[in-house]
Amino acid sequence: MYFCIWERGYIMKTILTANEMKRCDYNTINHFGIKSSTLMERASLSVFSVLSEHIDYSNRILVFVGTGNNGGDGVCLARILHNYDFEVAILLCGDEDKFSNDLKEQLCISRKYGINEVSADDINQYDVFIDAILGIGLSRNVDGVFAEYVNAFNNANGFKLAIDIPSGINTDNGSIMGVACKVDATVSFNFRKPGHLLYPGREYSGNTFICDIGINSRSFLKCINPKMFCIDNDDLSVVNNRREDTNKGDYGKVLIIAGSNGMSGAAYLCAKAALRMGAGLVKIYTTSDNRQILQTEFPEAIVSCYDTFDRDSIDEEMKWSTVCAIGPGISRSDTARRIVEYVVEKYDKPLVVDADAINVISEELSILKKHHAQIIITPHLGEMKRLTGDEISVIKSNMPSIASEFAEKYNVITVLKSASTVIAINNDNTFVNTSGNSGMATAGSGDVLTGIITGLIANNLSVEIAAPLGVYIHGLCGDKASDKLGAHFVNASDIIDMISHVMKEGSNR
Numbered sequence: 335m336y337f338c339i340w341e342r343g344y345i346m347k348t349i350l351t352a353n354e355m356k357r358c359d360y361n362t363i364n365h366f367g368i369k370s371s372t373l374m375e376r377a378s379l380s381v382f383s384v385l386s387e388h389i390d391y392s393n394r395i396l397v398f399v400g401t402g403n404n405g406g407d408g409v410c411l412a413r414i415l416h417n418y419d420f421e422v423a424i425l426l427c428g429d430e431d432k433f434s435n436d437l438k439e440q441l442c443i444s445r446k447y448g449i450n451e452v453s454a455d456d457i458n459q460y461d462v463f464i465d466a467i468l469g470i471g472l473s474r475n476v477d478g479v480f481a482e483y484v485n486a487f488n489n490a491n492g493f494k495l496a497i498d499i500p501s502g503i504n505t506d507n508g509s510i511m512g513v514a515c516k517v518d519a520t521v522s523f524n525f526r527k528p529g530h531l532l533y534p535g536r537e538y539s540g541n542t543f544i545c546d547i548g549i550n551s552r553s554f555l556k557c558i559n560p561k562m563f564c565i566d567n568d569d570l571s572v573v574n575n576r577r578e579d580t581n582k583g584d585y586g587k588v589l590i591i592a593g594s595n596g597m598s599g600a601a602y603l604c605a606k607a608a609l610r611m612g613a614g615l616v617k618i619y620t621t622s623d624n625r626q627i628l629q630t631e632f633p634e635a636i637v638s639c640y641d642t643f644d645r646d647s648i649d650e651e652m653k654w655s656t657v658c659a660i661g662p663g664i665s666r667s668d669t670a671r672r673i674v675e676y677v678v679e680k681y682d683k684p685l686v687v688d689a690d691a692i693n694v695i696s697e698e699l700s701i702l703k704k705h706h707a708q709i710i711i712t713p714h715l716g717e718m719k720r721l722t723g724d725e726i727s728v729i730k731s732n733m734p735s736i737a738s739e740f741a742e743k744y745n746v747i748t749v750l751k752s753a754s755t756v757i758a759i760n761n762d763n764t765f766v767n768t769s770g771n772s773g774m775a776t777a778g779s780g781d782v783l784t785g786i787i788t789g790l791i792a793n794n795l796s797v798e799i800a801a802p803l804g805v806y807i808h809g810l811c812g813d814k815a816s817d818k819l820g821a822h823f824v825n826a827s828d829i830i831d832m833i834s835h836v837m838k839e840g841s842n843r
Contacts, residue, residue, distance in 0.1 A: 348551070349562040349766060350525040352470045352505035358525075358553040365555060370436050373547055374403065378410035380545035381464075381497055381521045382418075385411075388493055388519065389462055394421045396452070396460035398487055399437075400467035400480070400501070401428035406437035407497045408466025409444050416449050423450035423460070427467050427483040454486055461492035465515040468501035470527060475512035476502045484513045496520040499529050500538045508535025508754075509731050516540075524549045528562060531766040532733060532754050562734060562764050565806050570840025572803065573612070573793060585614030586792025589655035590785070591677065592662040593620035594670065598627050600663025600689065603778045603826050604785040605635050608659070610833045611789025611807075619651050643672040652677065657684045658707075659788040661691030662781040670694065679704040684791045684800075687711045687746075688784040696720035702744045708797045712749040712784060734764045747801045749787075751780065755809075757802045765802040769809025773816040778826030783808045786833070810836045 350358065362368050389395065397412045399405040408424070415422040424444065433441065445451075452459075465487060467480065476484055484502055487494070494517040499505055502514025508529040520539040522530065523546075529535035530542045554560075576585075588608045593601030601618050609616045617636040618628055628637050640647060652658065660677055664670045674694040678687070678701050685707040687695070692713050695701050699721070702709075715726050722729070722740065729736050730752070737750040737758035748758040753772070757765040787804035791797060811832035815824045818832075 347564050347566065348525055348560045349528055349531070349564055350558075350560055351528065351562070354558050354560060355470060355505075355525065355527065357558050358549050361553040361555050361558075362549050366553070368548065370403070371439065373549070374406050374410050374436060374440065376547035377407050377497070377523055377545075378414055380523065380547055381407065381411050381495070382414045384519065384521045384543045384545070385415075385462075385464075385495055388495070389420070391420065393462045393493075394423075394460045395462040395464065396423050396425055396457065396490075397464040398425050398427055398467050398483060400469070401432045401437065402434050402469060402471060403436050404466050404469025404471070404497055404501075406434060406440045407469075408464055409437065409440040411464065411466070411497070412449055413440070413444050413447055416447055423452045423456070425452055425454065425457070425483075427480065454483070457486055457490050460490070463487055463490050463492055463494045465494065465496040465501050465517060467515070469498045470505040470529075472502070472504070472511055476514070477512055481513050484515050487515050488513075494518050494540075496539065498522050499527055500535070503529045503535040503538055505529045507731055507734070508532030510534055510538070514538055519543065521545055523547045526564060528734065528766060531564065531768060532756075533730070533752070536754055561738075561762055562766065563802075564766050564768050565802055566768065567810075567840060569803055569806070570837065572795065572799060573790065573837060573840070576612075582614035585612055586656045586789075586794070587654060588613045588616045588788050588792050589619060589651055589658040590616060590662075590788070591619045591651075591658065591660040591673065592664055592781075593618065593624045593628075594663055594665035594667065595621060595623050597663030597665065598624040599778060600781045602628060602632055603781040603830065604659060604662045604688075604788075606632060607782040607785025607830050607833065608789035608792065609634055609785075610830055611786050611793070612837075613789045613792035617651065617654070619648075640669075640673075643669050643676075645676065648673065648676060649680075652681050652683075655683065657686075657788055657791040659686040659688065659784050661688040662784060664690045666690055666693055675701050678702065678707075678709075681705075681707045684708045684797050685710070686784050686788050686791075688780060692717045693720065699744075702746070705746075709744075709746040710749060710787060710797055710801050711744075711746050712751060712780065712787075714751040714780065718750055734758070734766070738764050747797055749783075749801055749805060751783070755805050757805055759798050759801070763798075765805075767802070767805045767809055769806050770812050771809075771816045771821055773819075773821030773824035774809070774812035774829065776825050779808075779812070779829060782826050782829050785830075807833070807836060
């Protein structure tokens with residue numbers, strides 16, 4: 335469980351950085367007067383509740399205990415396990431002179447209960463391992479004796495669980511700080527952390543459980559202003575059920591400027607996803623050689639064609655539409671470049687910019703300074719490299735900040751696509767997506783995402799809602815397709831086929 339706030343008519347779940355979480359802890363203890371030992375007891379009981387679903391009395395449990403309060407949580411957990419008659423032992427991973435006061439207190443209690451303390455030589459006698467070594471407070475790379483204990487933890491065979499976050503994972507960006515514990519499950523408290531959601535931290539965390547230990551938004555005390563959020567299935571209800579007394583004109587007119595010679599598929603997938611998402615009317619504006627195949631394969635769409643740059647034709651299409659997507663398969667021909675430049679500069683309604691349109695813009699970023707529309711731009715990592723000049727490794731390690739800086743600089747919403755997509759609404763609101771899987775790394779998947787986001791805007795959702803919600807829906811559809819077909823066998827059309835199933839389930843919540 336973690337805090338939900340209402341904004342713009344939908345729920346946002348707060349994600350806290352390491353410093354924000356520390357401030358919450360501090361405020362809860364020092365302002366509200368809840369003892370740190372009380373919070374530690376609640377945290378350990380929460381971990382026990384999750385752990386008990388994965389173990390039985392035949393298991394032998396070893397808790398790796400660091401020198402801070404994460405270690406205190408581990409010792410407290412060991413006592414709870416001991417009191418429930420599980421076979422448990424503690425492995426102290428640091429100099430006892432450096433133990434935090436709360437850890438010393440927990441260790442004193444543990445020793446009175448007679449809980450075993452063992453050495454690293456005994457690790458192979460156990461089959462369940464708890465990482466309570468470092469927690470969220472890590473500020474430098476793991477080295478020395480702690481690196482040795484992390485490596486020993488990873489080399490052990492059995493079920494593994496981390497308390498708060500796997501030791502060695504950067505809480506704020508998910509990177510590995512030297513070495514890191516890799517676990518099957520992580521139990522954290524009240525709020526997700528970026529490191530749970532951003533790779534490689536997301537992979538190293540396994541299944542993440544967020545448990546309520548009594549710290550909530552009241553502990554912000556108006557001095558903590560979270561900027562990172564995620565959404566989940568509860569938010570699907572924002573796409574309202576249709577009233578009976580409506581017609582197709584009530585659900586938007588989507589203009590898809592996409593496709594080129596040999597690239598009709600990109601236009602088809604994008605338009606199909608927009609229509610499946612509930613758009614009332616969809617028009618594809620594409621090159622003339624795509625007319626026959628699109629009209630044959632996609633009779634629900636209107637097809638309008640061009641051979642050369644025609645300002646009057648584009649003006650007419652833009653006037654007709656209520657939302658536009660531009661870029662999928664459009665190519666980088668001179669005509670395509672002129673269309674992209676003209677539409678970005680002249681369009682004054684919501685505009686989703688993807689694929690080749692991004693590549694055109696990356697060669698002349700001043701284009702993006704001229705826009706009057708509410709723009710959502712959807713680069714993948716390679717496209718973001720071309721837009722910013724940053725290396726992909728740098729982008730991966732700093733996705734929230736790089737997406738936010740780009741959004742602020744160009745006054746756009748940035749959907750930075752990766753295994754854990756980041757959506758920067760502006761410098762104050764960034765979302766990290768929690769849905770999706772590796773099966774979605776397939777041709778046309780990005781075109782489908784653009785169509786989904788565009789379709790949501792056609793349904794009268796604001797760009798601020800449509801961008802993160804569209805990414806989440808896209809991922810859910812991919813998850814459902816993967817469950818049905820297997821990740822290796824998912825293609826873009828399968829993702830579209832799952833839109834109705836995902837949204838029907840969401841409307842029933």
